[in-house]
Amino acid sequence: xxxxxxxxxxxxxxxxxxxxxxxxxxxxxxxxxxxxxxxxxxxxxxxxxxxxxxxxxxxxxxxxxxxxxxxxxxxxxxxxxxxxxxxxxxxxxxxxxxxxxxxxxxxxxxxxxxxxxxxxxxxxxxxxxxxxxxxxxxxxxxxxxxxxxxxxxxxxxxxxxxxxxxxxxxxxxxxxxxxxxxxxxxxxxxxxxxxxxxxxxxxxxxxxxxxxxxxxxxxxxxxxxxxxxxxxxxxxxxxxxxxxxxxxxxxxxxxxxxxxxxxxxxxxxxxxxxxxxxxxxxxxxxxxxxxxxxxxxxxxxxxxxxxxxxxxxxxxxxxxxxxxxxxxxxxxxxxxxxxxxxxxxx
Amino acid sequence: xxxxxxxxxxxxxxxxxxxxxxxxxxxxxxxxxxxxxxxxxxxxxxxxxxxxxxxxxxxxxxxxxxxxxxxxxxxxxxxxxxxxxxxxxxxxxxxxxxxxxxxxxxxxxxxxxxxxxxxxxxxxxxxxxxxxxxxxxxxxxxxxxxxxxxxxxxxxxxxxxxxxxxxxxxxxxxxxxxxxxxxxxxxxxxxxxxxxxxxxxxxxxxxxxxxxxxxxxxxxxxxxxxxxxxxxxxxxxxxxxxxxxxxxxxxxxxxxxxxxxxxxxxxxxxxxxxxxxxxxxxxxxxxxxxxxxxxxxxxxxxxxxxxxxxxxxxxxxxxxxxxxxxxxxxxxxxxxxxxxxxxxxx
DNA sequence: GTGAAAGCGCTAACAA
DNA sequence: TTGTTAGCGCTTTCAC
Numbered sequence: 001x002x003x004x005x006x007x008x009x010x011x012x013x014x015x016x017x018x019x020x021x022x023x024x025x026x027x028x029x030x031x032x033x034x035x036x037x038x039x040x041x042x043x044x045x046x047x048x049x050x051x052x053x054x055x056x057x058x059x060x061x062x063x064x065x066x067x068x069x070x071x072x073x074x075x076x077x078x079x080x081x082x083x084x085x086x087x088x089x090x091x092x093x094x095x096x097x098x099x100x101x102x103x104x105x106x107x108x109x110x111x112x113x114x115x116x117x118x119x120x121x122x123x124x125x126x127x128x129x130x131x132x133x134x135x136x137x138x139x140x141x142x143x144x145x146x147x148x149x150x151x152x153x154x155x156x157x158x159x160x161x162x163x164x165x166x167x168x169x170x171x172x173x174x175x176x177x178x179x180x181x182x183x184x185x186x187x188x189x190x191x192x193x194x195x196x197x198x199x200x201x202x203x204x205x206x207x208x209x210x211x212x213x214x215x216x217x218x219x220x221x222x223x224x225x226x227x228x229x230x231x232x233x234x235x236x237x238x239x240x241x242x243x244x245x246x247x248x249x250x251x252x253x254x255x256x257x258x259x260x261x262x263x264x265x266x267x268x269x270x271x272x273x274x275x276x277x278x279x280x281x282x283x284x285x286x287x288x289x290x291x292x293x294x295x296x297x298x299x300x301x302x303x304x305x306x307x308x309x310x311x312x313x314x315x316x317x318x319x320x321x322x323x324x325x326x327x328x329x330x331x332x333x334x335x336x337x338x339x340x341x342x343x344x345x346x
Numbered sequence: 347x348x349x350x351x352x353x354x355x356x357x358x359x360x361x362x363x364x365x366x367x368x369x370x371x372x373x374x375x376x377x378x379x380x381x382x383x384x385x386x387x388x389x390x391x392x393x394x395x396x397x398x399x400x401x402x403x404x405x406x407x408x409x410x411x412x413x414x415x416x417x418x419x420x421x422x423x424x425x426x427x428x429x430x431x432x433x434x435x436x437x438x439x440x441x442x443x444x445x446x447x448x449x450x451x452x453x454x455x456x457x458x459x460x461x462x463x464x465x466x467x468x469x470x471x472x473x474x475x476x477x478x479x480x481x482x483x484x485x486x487x488x489x490x491x492x493x494x495x496x497x498x499x500x501x502x503x504x505x506x507x508x509x510x511x512x513x514x515x516x517x518x519x520x521x522x523x524x525x526x527x528x529x530x531x532x533x534x535x536x537x538x539x540x541x542x543x544x545x546x547x548x549x550x551x552x553x554x555x556x557x558x559x560x561x562x563x564x565x566x567x568x569x570x571x572x573x574x575x576x577x578x579x580x581x582x583x584x585x586x587x588x589x590x591x592x593x594x595x596x597x598x599x600x601x602x603x604x605x606x607x608x609x610x611x612x613x614x615x616x617x618x619x620x621x622x623x624x625x626x627x628x629x630x631x632x633x634x635x636x637x638x639x640x641x642x643x644x645x646x647x648x649x650x651x652x653x654x655x656x657x658x659x660x661x662x663x664x665x666x667x668x669x670x671x672x673x674x675x676x677x678x679x680x681x682x683x684x685x686x687x688x689x690x691x692x
Numbered sequence: 693g694t695g696a697a698a699g700c701g702c703t704a705a706c707a708a
Numbered sequence: 709t710t711g712t713t714a715g716c717g718c719t720t721t722c723a724c
Binding site: 356357358368369372373376378400401403404405406407408409 | 700701702703704
Binding site: 010011012022023026027030032054055057058059060061062063 | 716717718719720
């Protein structure tokens with residue numbers, strides 16, 4: 001079953017084979033200095049012959065750099081994070097960095113453990129965190145950090161992602177304009193209060209009521225589990241907004257099981273615009289957050305910081321309302337769709 | 347923005363602070379040898395005081411081990427791979443290994459590049475490959491490999507995952523028994539022929555016709571794009587089977603746009619049982635492949651091999667038909683659902 | 693242009 | 709139980 005692992009050739013072997021010193025080989029491999037064509041040819045030949053590859057660990061010991069970045073996401077099964085990772089990956093690959101990806105399973109404890117393990121191996125990290133401000137501050141002293149998806153308001157630690165408050169506000173405005181009166185919000189315990197604040201701001205002075213329900217898990221299960229409390233109370237909502245699409249999808253499926261007709265009885269709105277949001281019946285109205293670009297921005301910024309380059313200010317990603325079948329206008333007299341450039345109808 | 351990075355304390359610092367030799371500290375840190383309580387106390391104190399963490403790179407240079415494994419998946423956005431990774435992660439974490447995850451974006455070229463980059467950094471790799479047998483053989487000489495999801499039939503390289511041929515056979519048998527007569531299969535260009543072989547075997551001698559269509563992309567887009575050719579020919583199928591759930595979901599959504607009623611006009615069946623398969627209308631009939639356990643098995647086996655432990659034979663994962671609303675019996679006279687333990691109705 | 697020598701942070705014989 | 713020594717594979721002055 002097992003194939004014997006001959007130990008890999010080293011610089012010494014290449015140096016011997018090509019009759020030059022180790023330092024010469026090193027400089028040629030790294031492009032640090034140029035040599036006579038004859039020497040370079042011999043060295044390249046020997047490298048090819050022996051199948052030499054530099055040992056990145058030995059290199060890291062000296063340079064103090066690993067050309068690797070760590071990524072900690074809360075749940076790689078969530079397409080928002082998968083897309084974020086794809087954005088990070090593409091940037092990292094083109095710039096010659098390796099990505100060490102880990103999944104914290106939405107646990108602050110696991111997240112800490114992973115960070116401690118990752119930090120000595122990488123030059124910087126991108127983290128969707130659940131940790132406290134003080135914990136983040138501690139870690140950020142050890143390595144450059146970039147935060148995503150869950151703004152924590154820690155100073156000196158750059159945060160990336162679309163404006164959650166604005167996302168909430170866009171949804172709120174749409175609901176107001178489309179005649180909804182009783183809105184329930186499925187909130188995520190920790191983390192971003194921002195989406196909620198945005199909703200509140202949009203509803204201020206409009207007479208629209210907002211009821212907030214809590215869910216521990218920002219996934220399909222979380223939506224399924226919250227559906228009962230959310231939908232079967234005495235005052236039934238005419239719209240529910242969920243912290244993210246997964247929760248909205250779970251919630252909508254469960255609502256339909258209860259016999260609700262979406263959107264006739266109830267509008268359902270999510271956040272993220274994951275690929276599956278377009279495939280349900282009805283397809284889900286949601287707010288696109290540009291997860292992939294969020295990852296790319298975070299990675300670019302982090303790598304620039306690591307390499308001591310200038311870190312440009314990134315254009316904030318603008319949340320965009322994607323109108324689909326899970327929501328509809330409630331009052332015939334106000335059929336206008338909301339105005340503004342942040343709306344796309346599909 | 348940037349916080350100064352004081353260079354990390356080393357063994358030397360700890361040795362100094364606690365008045366012992368470097369090798370003593372090393373042995374205490376690694377638990378290699380025991381020392382007097384007094385010395386151990388001093389060393390642990392110094393470690394805590396200085397916030398010392400071992401430099402894993404320096405360690406790797408000497409030991410030749412990195413306590414890291416590499417993972418290459420084809421598309422982390424595909425829940426099958428996300429679950430696979432979760433299975434791998436949980437095993438790796440409990441055994442003290444770090445996971446270096448990368449996404450090859452379904453490209454053999456990128457996959458090769460990633461493998462070359464990963465190999466010198468890790469003790470072994472888990473790969474969902476698109477590479478040729480010979481390429482895989484080459485890589486497997488450099489590091490222990492475990493293959494998943496896409497059996498390649500390379501000798502000496504263990505492969506994990508449910509039996510694809512059996513999955514195809516189970517679907518085929520169900521379709522036969524439920525009275526379908528014209529089946530179209532949406533096949534994935536490269537890789538697993540196994541699911542197709544299983545279907546063929548099940549249809550042999552039954553008079554059920556099988557038409558095979560090709561799709562390059564094993565994702566939602568692939569299903570959407572193939573729908574036209576698959577559904578709008580002269581002889582319309584009464585069932586379509588897709589290589590995986592993503593393709594089936596894309597295909598079903600598109601079929602519904604064309605006006606097909608699923609399952610009245612057409613049964614749609616996928617493979618994987620991704621979480622979203624249960625949320626569409628109708629929910630998708632599919633075959634559960636136990637992706638998470640597949641990942642766990644591959645990781646356990648690989649780590650055992652790396653550590654020179656015995657590598658137990660893993661129980662093959664049995665594909666299980668999950669009957670949902672996207673398929674139904676076609677002929678009144680044969681209303682029986684298929685028998686056997688591999689069927690779960692929901 | 694090329695090489696000798698020193699040393700990154702750590703582990704592993706081998707002494708004592 | 710503790711320390712000394714050597715050296716992993718590599719980069720990096722600094723000479724020639």
